[in-house]
Amino acid sequence: MSSSSRSPILQVEDLLKTYRTDRSLIKRSSVKLTAVNRISLEIERGEFFGLVGASGSGKTTLGRLILKLEPFDAGSIRFNDLQIHGLKGSKLKAFRRQIQLIPQDPYQSLNPYLSVFDTIAEPLIIHRMGNPGERKVRARDALEAAGLSPADDFFPRYPHQLSGGQRQRAAIARAMVLKPEFVVADEPTSMLDASISFTIFKLLSEIQKQKKVTFLFITHDLAAARFLCNRIAVINQGEIVESGPTLDIIENPQTEYTKSLIQAQPSFSFAQKAAAAT
Numbered sequence: 001m002s003s004s005s006r007s008p009i010l011q012v013e014d015l016l017k018t019y020r021t022d023r024s025l026i027k028r029s030s031v032k033l034t035a036v037n038r039i040s041l042e043i044e045r046g047e048f049f050g051l052v053g054a055s056g057s058g059k060t061t062l063g064r065l066i067l068k069l070e071p072f073d074a075g076s077i078r079f080n081d082l083q084i085h086g087l088k089g090s091k092l093k094a095f096r097r098q099i100q101l102i103p104q105d106p107y108q109s110l111n112p113y114l115s116v117f118d119t120i121a122e123p124l125i126i127h128r129m130g131n132p133g134e135r136k137v138r139a140r141d142a143l144e145a146a147g148l149s150p151a152d153d154f155f156p157r158y159p160h161q162l163s164g165g166q167r168q169r170a171a172i173a174r175a176m177v178l179k180p181e182f183v184v185a186d187e188p189t190s191m192l193d194a195s196i197s198f199t200i201f202k203l204l205s206e207i208q209k210q211k212k213v214t215f216l217f218i219t220h221d222l223a224a225a226r227f228l229c230n231r232i233a234v235i236n237q238g239e240i241v242e243s244g245p246t247l248d249i250i251e252n253p254q255t256e257y258t259k260s261l262i263q264a265q266p267s268f269s270f271a272q273k274a275a276a277a278t
């Protein structure tokens with residue numbers, strides 16, 4: 001194996017992000033909120049890495065910083081050994097192609113006025129990839145790989161004509177059509193019920209294995225992380241409180257916070273009670 005294939009695809013070092021929030025409209029005072037507090041982590045190429053934490057812990061903020069959707073205050077993010085901070089021109093365009101987001105709520109993120117075909121073809125047009133015929137082929141492949149088949153039946157539909165699970169599959173096809181190296185999936189099933197969520201998890205797992213994509217999977221759900229992720233980092237109030245192989249952390253949590261996340265999972269409590277009863 002060459003050294004480049006072993007180098008991490010993403011290296012986050014000592015990352016800091018604060019927001020100023022206005023305390024009062026009359027007095028011009030503001031408070032500083034630290035959403036990401038000196039986080040360091042590395043994600044290896046091809047892994048399914050989980051970022052697990054309760055609501056408000058800073059998961060989406062970290063994801064948005066990695067996607068270069070917002071500036072940060074201090075620290076660094078390296079993607080494929082390039083500092084994303086200074087990316088410009090063709091390198092920035094390449095970065096925008098290589099890293100994609102699967103959003104939490106496809107109802108909000110999909111444009112209601114775009115058909116499924118236009119939704120999936122749009123990133124190809126933005127990145128000037130292919131002619132109309134080639135774009136159709138790529139959109140069809142992406143949609144069918146996301147489990148909406150035959151694609152031609154789904155192409156003319158609009159987001160409101162899809163079920164929640166189908167909508168998320170269309171959002172996944174849109175993210176995958178550019179053949180990204182790295183995907184941030186931010187609570188991709190929080191709007192779906194448990195059985196549909198499970199089919200989406202299986203799809204993401206297949207994509208990771210077949211297309212050798214690296215995933216950053218953001219969730220508050222340790223059971224989902226256990227199913228999908230080889231390693232996880234647990235985040236609390238903007239800080240990583242522990243990280244390592246998923247099973248090690250679930251079986252031997254080192255912090256009260258992680259223990260409380262485990263207790264909050266009905267499936268874990270249920271499994272523990274069932275194990276205790278036998």
Ligand SMILES: Nc1ncnc2c1ncn2[C@@H]1O[C@H](COP(=O)(O)OP(=O)(O)OP(=O)(O)O)[C@@H](O)[C@H]1O
Pocket residue numbers: 019020021033034035053054055056057058059060061062220
């Ligand atoms: N644009 C913003 N302006 C001000 N504060 C923000 C902004 N975005 C996030 N925050 C704050 O940063 C903190 C972390 O928020 P973030 O959305 O990253 O949490 P999260 O872990 O994704 O939560 P959830 O599970 O609810 O999605 C919260 O206190 C939030 O209120």
Ligand SMILES: [Mg+2]
Pocket residue numbers: 059060061
């Ligand atoms: Mg969030």
